[in-house]
Amino acid sequence: xxxxxxxxxKALAKAKKLGQKATIxxxxxxxxxxxxxxxxxxxxxxxxxxxxPEKEKYLICNADEGEPGTFKDKFxxxxxxxxxxxxxxxxxxxxxxxxxxxxxxxxxxxLENRLKxxxxxxxxxxxxxxxxxxxxxxxxxxxxxxGKRGQARLKPPFPTxxxxxxxxxxxxxxxxxxxxxxxxxxxxxxxxxRLYSLSGNVTKPGIYELxxxxxxxxLIKLGKPKNKIKAIYFGCFGGCMPHCEKTKLTPDDICGxxxxxxxxxxxxxxxxxxxxxxxxxxxxxxxxxxxxKCTPCREGTMRILALLENISLKNADMKDxxxxxxxxxxxxxxxxxxxxxxxxxxxxxxxxxxxxEFEERIKEQKDRRRxx
Amino acid sequence: xxxxxxxxxRKIQKKDGYIxxxxxxxxxxxxxxxxSNIYGTATFYAMLHTTPQGKYIIEICNSPSCFLNNSLNIIxxxxxxxxxxxxxxxxxKKFSLHxxxxxxxxxxxxxxxxxxxQYTNLTKEKIDFILKKxx
Numbered sequence: 001x002x003x004x005x006x007x008x009x010k011a012l013a014k015a016k017k018l019g020q021k022a023t024i025x026x027x028x029x030x031x032x033x034x035x036x037x038x039x040x041x042x043x044x045x046x047x048x049x050x051x052x053p054e055k056e057k058y059l060i061c062n063a064d065e066g067e068p069g070t071f072k073d074k075f076x077x078x079x080x081x082x083x084x085x086x087x088x089x090x091x092x093x094x095x096x097x098x099x100x101x102x103x104x105x106x107x108x109x110x111l112e113n114r115l116k117x118x119x120x121x122x123x124x125x126x127x128x129x130x131x132x133x134x135x136x137x138x139x140x141x142x143x144x145x146x147g148k149r150g151q152a153r154l155k156p157p158f159p160t161x162x163x164x165x166x167x168x169x170x171x172x173x174x175x176x177x178x179x180x181x182x183x184x185x186x187x188x189x190x191x192x193x194r195l196y197s198l199s200g201n202v203t204k205p206g207i208y209e210l211x212x213x214x215x216x217x218x219l220i221k222l223g224k225p226k227n228k229i230k231a232i233y234f235g236c237f238g239g240c241m242p243h244c245e246k247t248k249l250t251p252d253d254i255c256g257x258x259x260x261x262x263x264x265x266x267x268x269x270x271x272x273x274x275x276x277x278x279x280x281x282x283x284x285x286x287x288x289x290x291x292x293k294c295t296p297c298r299e300g301t302m303r304i305l306a307l308l309e310n311i312s313l314k315n316a317d318m319k320d321x322x323x324x325x326x327x328x329x330x331x332x333x334x335x336x337x338x339x340x341x342x343x344x345x346x347x348x349x350x351x352x353x354x355x356x357e358f359e360e361r362i363k364e365q366k367d368r369r370r371x372x
Numbered sequence: 373x374x375x376x377x378x379x380x381x382r383k384i385q386k387k388d389g390y391i392x393x394x395x396x397x398x399x400x401x402x403x404x405x406x407x408s409n410i411y412g413t414a415t416f417y418a419m420l421h422t423t424p425q426g427k428y429i430i431e432i433c434n435s436p437s438c439f440l441n442n443s444l445n446i447i448x449x450x451x452x453x454x455x456x457x458x459x460x461x462x463x464x465k466k467f468s469l470h471x472x473x474x475x476x477x478x479x480x481x482x483x484x485x486x487x488x489x490q491y492t493n494l495t496k497e498k499i500d501f502i503l504k505k506x507x
Contacts, residue, residue, distance in 0.1 A: 065476060068437065069436060106419045107475040107485065108476065110490070127376060127379060148377075199479050200440045205478065267436050
């Protein structure tokens with residue numbers, strides 16, 4: 001695995017020799033894209049922070065991996081934390097930050113001590129989160145480190161201009177920072193190798209390092225599913241699609257199916273499970289994790305859950321499916337931050353590709369009522 | 373730079389088991405951060421508690437990967453065994469139960485955290501074994 005390679009401080013030494021600007025340019029040339037889900041070019045982000053005239057700057061390592069079905073950052077922090085720390089040091093040097101923070105999610109608290117040992121005297125502080133999915137959002141993470149409720153900020157200004165304590169801040173994902181030393185030190189570093197977190201109805205779940213463009217069905221085969229796989233969920237926010245032979249793991253190919261490639265999260269659902277039940281489960285997740293700042297998300301996720309529970313448990317009408325669809329679209333278009341805007345992707349794609357299952361469930365209940 | 377409130381609150385919880393009104397007032401005097409802000413932060417995060425918790429806090433995952441691997445049955449089994457529902461603490465103050473979001477153990481589902489320690493590939497037998505050992 002490329003991600004398990006080591007650089008032992010040599011990448012940092014090389015960066016220091018090159019100087020700030022040349023390091024940033026090197027990262028730009030190597031086309032390192034953010035691995036947190038958005039895929040923003042890392043070199044460009046660093047350059048934006050570097051160009052700010054402000055003296056005080058910060059770097060944040062986003063280790064708040066909250067997307068259900070994602071565990072690649074945990075894998076890196078467990079198997080090769082040295083690489084992440086070196087990546088942080090290089091990023092700090094490149095953008096001119098004197099202090100960095102690692103925002104470690106509360107669920108990964110057990111990793112804190114080992115990281116602390118590796119940090120030694122570097123000016124890197126670990127802030128342990130306390131269980132809030134929203135804090136993976138780059139502006140919510142700022143609020144959380146500042147000790148506030150982790151609610152997203154209005155953009156612009158972007159964190160690269162006004163971030164932590166109002167100072168220019170670069171926020172990079174764990175996998176991104178782990179790739180920084182590799183990109184700088186190894187000539188044959190491959191920017192297309194990604195970590196995929198495979199879970200769900202497979203017998204061999206785990207982290208698979210594969211190049212972009214790999215056929216989705218090849219990854220599923222590696223997972224050795226017991227039953228036939230019906231649907232693929234790209235985490236909760238990425239939406240779902242039917243499992244087919246042709247799909248390739250590239251952002252473009254998956255976007256064409258209305259899903260989001262994101263951080264390489266693949267949850268396989270087999271024939272024995274109902275999409276209605278999975279949708280209800282995910283709706284419960286969003287209802288719980290909505291931070292409450294804006295109305296469409298706060299109230300909407302609650303109403304979506306109520307409608308879905310009505311379908312899966314009690315009595316619903318075909319009309320309710322239209323209400324569900326309409327509400328999902330409104331939430332997507334009017335929510336304040338990424339959480340709300342993507343909170344109904346799973347439902348909109350489920351209604352697009354698996355509408356029959358919803359209709360059948362409604363009919364089933366109607367028939368049952370008639371018998372009574 | 374002001375004190376990191378989240379870190380302070382975690383310290384309090386580690387010492388007292390939860391974040392009491394008294395502790396919030398004390399922290400307000402020490403740091404000058406307004407009471408409302410401290411309370412706002414303390415109540416926002418799922419892992420910070422403003423009510424007394426049991427000696428053992430169980431946080432069990434019910435996100436899709438665990439859900440697809442039978443987590444609902446495991447949750448029901450624990451609820452029946454401890455006679456508490458999510459968000460409650462047992463009468464003998466031994467256990468608190470929280471059903472929560474993904475804990476990143478999707479490849480070893482279903483999973484839970486017990487006082488922040490991971491327990492994975494849960495079965496009813498495994499739950500029996502884990503709970504029996506706790507005093």
